[in-house]
Amino acid sequence: MIEARGLVKKYGSKTAVDGVSFTVRPGVVTGFLGPNGAGKSTTMRMIMGLDRPSGGSVTLNGKPYASHRSPLTEAGALLEAKAIHPGRSARDHLRALATTHGIGDRRVDEVIDMTGLTAVARKRAGGFSLGMGQRLGIATALLGDPKTLILDEPVNGLDPEGVLWVRNLAKYLASEGRTVFLSSHLMSEVALTADHVIVIGRGKILADVPVSEFVDDGGGSVRVRTPDAARLVEVTSADGVTVTADEPGLLQISGLDAQRIGELAAEHRIVLHELTPQASTLEDVYMELTSDSVEYRTEAPSAHGAAAAPAAPAAADDVLSGSTQGDAR
Amino acid sequence: MSTATAPATSAPTSPSIPKSAHVSFLGAVRSEWLKLRTLRSTWWIAGLTVVIMAGIALLGTWSLSTFIDTDPEGAAQAMGVMPNGAEFATSGSLFGQLVLGVLGVLVVTNEYASGMVRSTFAAVPRRTPVVLAKVVVLTLISLVTSAVAIGASALVSMPFFDTLDVTIPMDSADTWQILGGVAVFLTLIALMSFGFGLILRHTAGAIFTVVAIAFVIPLVLQAFQTDLIQNINKFLPMNASTAFTTTTDAGAAGMELLDPWVGFAVMVAWAVVPIAVGTVLLKSRDV
Numbered sequence: 001m002i003e004a005r006g007l008v009k010k011y012g013s014k015t016a017v018d019g020v021s022f023t024v025r026p027g028v029v030t031g032f033l034g035p036n037g038a039g040k041s042t043t044m045r046m047i048m049g050l051d052r053p054s055g056g057s058v059t060l061n062g063k064p065y066a067s068h069r070s071p072l073t074e075a076g077a078l079l080e081a082k083a084i085h086p087g088r089s090a091r092d093h094l095r096a097l098a099t100t101h102g103i104g105d106r107r108v109d110e111v112i113d114m115t116g117l118t119a120v121a122r123k124r125a126g127g128f129s130l131g132m133g134q135r136l137g138i139a140t141a142l143l144g145d146p147k148t149l150i151l152d153e154p155v156n157g158l159d160p161e162g163v164l165w166v167r168n169l170a171k172y173l174a175s176e177g178r179t180v181f182l183s184s185h186l187m188s189e190v191a192l193t194a195d196h197v198i199v200i201g202r203g204k205i206l207a208d209v210p211v212s213e214f215v216d217d218g219g220g221s222v223r224v225r226t227p228d229a230a231r232l233v234e235v236t237s238a239d240g241v242t243v244t245a246d247e248p249g250l251l252q253i254s255g256l257d258a259q260r261i262g263e264l265a266a267e268h269r270i271v272l273h274e275l276t277p278q279a280s281t282l283e284d285v286y287m288e289l290t291s292d293s294v295e296y297r298t299e300a301p302s303a304h305g306a307a308a309a310p311a312a313p314a315a316a317d318d319v320l321s322g323s324t325q326g327d328a329r
Numbered sequence: 330m331s332t333a334t335a336p337a338t339s340a341p342t343s344p345s346i347p348k349s350a351h352v353s354f355l356g357a358v359r360s361e362w363l364k365l366r367t368l369r370s371t372w373w374i375a376g377l378t379v380v381i382m383a384g385i386a387l388l389g390t391w392s393l394s395t396f397i398d399t400d401p402e403g404a405a406q407a408m409g410v411m412p413n414g415a416e417f418a419t420s421g422s423l424f425g426q427l428v429l430g431v432l433g434v435l436v437v438t439n440e441y442a443s444g445m446v447r448s449t450f451a452a453v454p455r456r457t458p459v460v461l462a463k464v465v466v467l468t469l470i471s472l473v474t475s476a477v478a479i480g481a482s483a484l485v486s487m488p489f490f491d492t493l494d495v496t497i498p499m500d501s502a503d504t505w506q507i508l509g510g511v512a513v514f515l516t517l518i519a520l521m522s523f524g525f526g527l528i529l530r531h532t533a534g535a536i537f538t539v540v541a542i543a544f545v546i547p548l549v550l551q552a553f554q555t556d557l558i559q560n561i562n563k564f565l566p567m568n569a570s571t572a573f574t575t576t577t578d579a580g581a582a583g584m585e586l587l588d589p590w591v592g593f594a595v596m597v598a599w600a601v602v603p604i605a606v607g608t609v610l611l612k613s614r615d616v
Contacts, residue, residue: 045615049454084445093445097449103346109347
């Protein structure tokens, strides 16, 4: 359990984390989502006692990290920046950390095995690829078999197999009753891995909701083009189905998947000109949510704004209760 | 997995982690020793210290022993400076200190350069035990390296002792004050360097500072023969340590020095103060 209360971090006049409060519960994977520079890494470093908060507090199971008798079994962290000396072997790196807690080589070899590093464990870490370095970082986090895992962008640099492995690992660790706090700037990554999501932008919490809620409303929308729109609305109308008409002959249907809409249309002999499941609307929700708080913006604003416009409002209104006014609308 | 919705209340712990596992000072010392000995640079620096110190002792005694044939008077004058053979065995310490100084700096700055420091302080989040553990292992490796370097220097210079008509009198307190004093002095320089590394967190900056304080500034100040500057110079590490490790007035080469034990205390202060300042800063800084 991680509890942050009014956590603030200032670097000179710049406020990286601006009074955030949140709770990360055990037993589920909590995603920490936000654009680059939103304050994710800073928050995580403060949890681990590496950065001193300028205000507020953060505790792990009721105590600041440094106050625990056995910090490594309390929490393990993979932090974004490399935290490994390149001249030391992976195994010696892990042994050096384990020995601070009187943890023996058996556990070291166990995490080496778990992270698939056995073949390179005695090689100098400086020669590791990005993916292997990331695995060693995860091995470091797992070393004390901690109750809380803090993973900053854990899938960075991993190959598809590694990405899948991290997802399953995070879910498995949470299912064991551990607290898993995982950051990403990719909505899709969080949607696939996390049960709960905390969205941060410009140092402020923008949303703190179950992923299912975050995703539900926008998800499953299908764009249908038909010359017989009125009849199609009639045959598809049911509980939980919403239909909006953006222009004559173009419908936005959510609550039914494309297959079912096609079947219904065929059943009632309605001509369809287009039947398109909408691309990840949760990405759009996220975009809209953070559009005001993206630190570094590329100058191509129209592209996603236009794409997001039709699908996002319903979801954004529900999830955000109007906390941000996305420029997409 | 149906259990996913009803998670266990407390996570199981791996059987290979002892129930009693906790962070301790002894653990931190073991960790720092493991970190130090698993880097090649440590052994390169230790080896280099021995080679440089022995090399300088060898060159010094050899050149003086040839000098004695060609210019007995000049040699006798130079010899007056070092009547005890132990001083030949420690003549390389001026350069040895710089090499061990680099080790002292690297012990901390290489952690900042690589980011290892984040792993270190995640494991020992109270930070001060890490500093003390580093002091312990750095003290041990510096003392041992210095002892080996002094021993090697004595061995390579001994063949010339007959010609030079000196010995290392093992039953003399002076001998042990010189030999022990230099080993301690080298160790204190390594610790001082560690302190500056702790404050500056940057390898090049810390090495520059150490070389300036331990080597360049005292030599430059020697050119200014005013009372004020010479009084300052007395307190710099080079001269404070000479006060302790030279048993004759001649060793001062005409320079006024502190009392031996005052010099020793000043040397200790040169190590303790930067480490104390660095520790205070470390406690308040972000990693």
